[in-house]
Amino acid sequence: MHTLLVLIIEGLVQGAIYAALALALVLIWRATKVINFAQGAMAMVTTYVALFVIQLGLSYWAAFAIALAFGFLLGAVVERVLVRPVESASPFNVVILTLGLYLFLEAVVPMIFGGSIRSFPPAFAITGIEVGKVQVPLSGFDLFTFGSVLVVVLLLAALFQRTNLGLRMRASAFSPEVARLLGIRVGRMLTTGWALAAVLGALAGILIAPTLLLQPTYMDEVFIFGFTGAIVGGLDSPWGSVVGGLLMGLVLTFVGYVSPDLETLAGLAILTAILMVRPQGLFSGHRERRV
């Protein structure tokens, strides 16, 4: 019973990170109908930036804020400088471009920061909180991880559903031509979408770094799990992607309990199975159209 509880908590915390990455992919998919294969690598870059800031002697929180801000900037620059010129071509070109960017970032980061494995500090203790005299299997950092993803997801939901900017972003995603006729600067909306997605990625990157240790390829697996979460959720459903990410976290934690070696394999197996059996995702349908 205790083990089950531990696994569920761990699964949900891991899942929150996958959910953040999955949501980042869905944001970009909805706006431009491409998968940003560089999403994980971009998050890796922002986490290196965070580590750099920490090594300068600044606090974790300064590094956290700077990583997210840098993510916003990086996302915007990638969209504006790299994606925009090929945007009018087929979506395939953009996909290939993001693959190229992925390779580029993983090659260039070790040149700047070195390729060795580095540890990354957590925001809070990773030992279980003590309630009275009993230690519960939930650490302060777990709470922070889950909580910060939750807050960011809710903020984004509010942005998209309650503000005019969100309305214009949704409008641009649905029909760029109509949006332009209504005076919406579709290009700027796309840039914002990529920037927000990169903030989510940066959050995922910084939250998982203490567990995985930092190296140029450390986000590769996380990307695949997040991607699978997005596919499970139906790819165009923001809420679906969050649920999909959480599910991935739970399933993979249970698989990892059986054998840690099977975790990546299980992730890929789920991805393949979903794409074969139900490519529209588990949560596709009418529900997500309202989000």
Place this chain on the structure above:
Amino acid sequence: MARPGDLKVEDITVRFSGLTALDRISLAVEAGEVVGIIGPNGAGKTTLFNVICGFVRPESGQITYRGQPLLGLPTHRLIRLGIARTLQGLGLWPSLTVLENVVAGAARRPSFGAALFGGRSSMRMERQLVQEAGELLSELGIAQAASAYPRSLPYGVQKRVSIARALMARPSLLLLDEPASGLSQREVSELAQLVAGVRQTAALAIVDHNVDLVTEVSDRVVVLNFGRVIASGTPQEIRADPNVAEAYLGEPAVAQGDSGDA
């Protein structure tokens, strides 16, 4: 007749890989005027709108609005100049309610940064936009549809929503693309009333197959055929013009009133 011209289209030529879609088209829409543009399928009516909106680049020619050249201007700038357009396909967002669709049509919007960081003034402005959109829906007689999703509504109502969305920007020139297609006889006469109301505040250019509607609501009618202006004048003159009858009678597909201009 000598009022200052609002929209001036001069000598516009458009070719799609050898096919001449528009051949030195000239026409004008003056302030407060309703101009109807009719013509058989493939005559170039929608292409003309697409050129005005910047979706299609003409090979030659000039377009000005209130003296300002439009060609080369990005599409999103048109609304600030006072030009709004509806599309044949309506382009209503299925995941947004009718009210949200209409709010999205507002040209005056909270500034980009303010909206991103949720300033108080941007919130106030948004509330105001929602209220305006509601009033506009009432004016067009579709207030009861405000919280519905477009696909759940009859086509005629959806058309009104798309017009309401275009009006949200308070345009001085409204381009209506096939407003009558798919409407019943009764809805078409309601549309004529709607146009009569809109023209109090804006000039209109209307592209449609429905000759009866266009001649009823327009001050002037321009007839296109094979990318050329073959006639232009008052509705009475157009009805009497033998060239027009020939263009229509020679093109049986017109009677089916289908959409999908080149």
